[in-house]
Amino acid sequence: MSQTPILESRSLHRTFGAVVAAKDINVAIHAGEVVGVIGSNGAGKTTFINMVTGFLPPSAGEIMFNGRSILGLAPRKITRMGMARSFQVAQLFPELTVLDNMLVALSIAESPLPSFLRPLRTPERVEKAEATLKEFGVAAFRDHQVTAVPQGTRKLVDIAMALIANPKMLLLDEPTSGVAVEEKFPLMDSVMEVVRRHGVTVLFVEHDMEIVARYVSRILAFYAGEVIADGPPDQVLDDAKVRELVVGHGHGGHGRARRSS
Numbered sequence: 001m002s003q004t005p006i007l008e009s010r011s012l013h014r015t016f017g018a019v020v021a022a023k024d025i026n027v028a029i030h031a032g033e034v035v036g037v038i039g040s041n042g043a044g045k046t047t048f049i050n051m052v053t054g055f056l057p058p059s060a061g062e063i064m065f066n067g068r069s070i071l072g073l074a075p076r077k078i079t080r081m082g083m084a085r086s087f088q089v090a091q092l093f094p095e096l097t098v099l100d101n102m103l104v105a106l107s108i109a110e111s112p113l114p115s116f117l118r119p120l121r122t123p124e125r126v127e128k129a130e131a132t133l134k135e136f137g138v139a140a141f142r143d144h145q146v147t148a149v150p151q152g153t154r155k156l157v158d159i160a161m162a163l164i165a166n167p168k169m170l171l172l173d174e175p176t177s178g179v180a181v182e183e184k185f186p187l188m189d190s191v192m193e194v195v196r197r198h199g200v201t202v203l204f205v206e207h208d209m210e211i212v213a214r215y216v217s218r219i220l221a222f223y224a225g226e227v228i229a230d231g232p233p234d235q236v237l238d239d240a241k242v243r244e245l246v247v248g249h250g251h252g253g254h255g256r257a258r259r260s261s
């Protein structure tokens with residue numbers, strides 16, 4: 001593909017003492033892709049996400065976002081360039097209502113230095129927050145304290161908070177973890193519909209292979225800090241190495257990629 005990737009890692013490397021958590025990771029993600037990141041515990045998924053979002057400096061390598069190096073930039077700066085991470089702001093004020101959390105997220109997205117002296121609740125912000133909650137089908141919870149809403153709804157609010165900033169790219173950390181089985185597909189259907197409507201590129205870490213197989217256009221499989229497979233879901237989930245090292249034995253490519261911990 002000749003088009004500039006939206007996110008690109010070049011020879012990304014990270015060690016923690018003797019542990020190599022990321023080893024020569026070369027990945028190019030293009031606009032509109034929905035990429036699933038899989039791997040067993042300790043495979044390096046979080047390390048990779050933390051590096052590309054600015055939370056963790058790589059030991060070596062380069063990270064490009066929209067053709068610009070983002071190496072060394074603070075997470076907030078990277079967020080403001082258009083890369084949103086689902087849990088970044090969601091946990092800021094668990095005691096606030098759903099709407100107020102949305103207003104905080106919007107305020108942070110709008111001003112480089114959010115100030116508590118500026119009013120949070122302007123009519124324009126309330127309108128935008130309500131419209132976003134509606135898009136996710138959770139407007140009925142606007143006045144509920146965020147910790148008091150069902151887990152699936154809370155997840156949707158988390159993602160709505162990330163999307164309210166109109167990011168180009170959205171990184172999700174296990175969007176369906178802790179969500180009741182019967183809620184998982186409806187939740188992902190809502191997220192994917194909104195994401196598609198807004199043309200957002202998505203990268204998400206997920207242990208549930210059913211979710212991965214159903215929603216992503218491409219999988220990155222991590223093992224021991226390396227990307228051992230990168231391609232369409234059918235191909236990657238059928239890969240012998242992935243079946244042995246990631247998905248585990250006897251799951252036919254659709255089991256959980258790790259023991260519950």
Ligand SMILES: Nc1ncnc2c1ncn2[C@@H]1O[C@H](COP(=O)(O)OP(=O)(O)OP(=O)(O)O)[C@@H](O)[C@H]1O
Binds near residue numbers: 019021041046047222
């Ligand atoms: N801050 C740290 N200090 C020391 N070692 C770390 C640190 N963060 C990660 N590691 C190590 O780096 C390796 C990769 O960890 P990472 O958290 O990226 O894996 P993961 O694939 O996200 O696992 P999980 O599915 O359990 O979240 C592991 O061996 C881990 O112990």
